[in-house]
Amino acid sequence: MRLRGERMRTILGMAVVAMGLCGCSASTGEPGAADLQRAQAARPSDPQLAERYERSCMACHAVAASGAPLTGFTPHWQRRLAQGMDQMVKHAAEGLNAMPARGQCNDCSPDDLRALTRFMSAGAAQ
Numbered sequence: 001m002r003l004r005g006e007r008m009r010t011i012l013g014m015a016v017v018a019m020g021l022c023g024c025s026a027s028t029g030e031p032g033a034a035d036l037q038r039a040q041a042a043r044p045s046d047p048q049l050a051e052r053y054e055r056s057c058m059a060c061h062a063v064a065a066s067g068a069p070l071t072g073f074t075p076h077w078q079r080r081l082a083q084g085m086d087q088m089v090k091h092a093a094e095g096l097n098a099m100p101a102r103g104q105c106n107d108c109s110p111d112d113l114r115a116l117t118r119f120m121s122a123g124a125a126q
């Protein structure tokens with residue numbers, strides 16, 4: 001087990017170096033101009049949800065350097081998705097560090113928060 005762990009770390013280390021050399025936005029985990037444009041343009045398909053999203057979540061989740069994971073930008077969501085959708089929705093409802101409770105959307109129901117979290121953490125396809 002210990003050996004496997006070390007080998008894994010070596011592989012991860014090499015991957016990090018390779019990403020640094022590549023400089024691609026997707027692999028360094030930093031969004032490029034196209035990722036930001038896509039985040040600005042994306043809306044939930046449901047009109048009421050889109051209105052709530054525009055009014056609250058977008059202010060942080062569709063801009064660079066806000067500290068919030070960018071809408072539709074997979075590298076920002078992968079680690080968060082790993083904890084499970086329920087945990088993410090709980091954080092959306094209760095807040096997490098600089099993430100305000102309910103994302104400052106006072107009329108967002110728990111279902112809305114779940115749908116918005118799904119929308120933001122999904123890939124560009126949505």
Ligand code: HEC
Nearest residue numbers: 056057060067068080088091092097098099103105116117
């Ligand atoms: C004032 C800025 C701000 C607004 C508005 C905002 N967020 Fe966030 N959000 C953040 C920040 C910053 C984080 C990263 C928090 C951290 O991990 O420390 C975050 C993280 C999250 C996460 C990930 C939680 C996790 O478990 O990793 C979810 C889900 C989320 N926000 C949902 C929403 C939803 C839904 C809305 C709109 C209803 C919203 N946010 C509005 C700033 C904001």
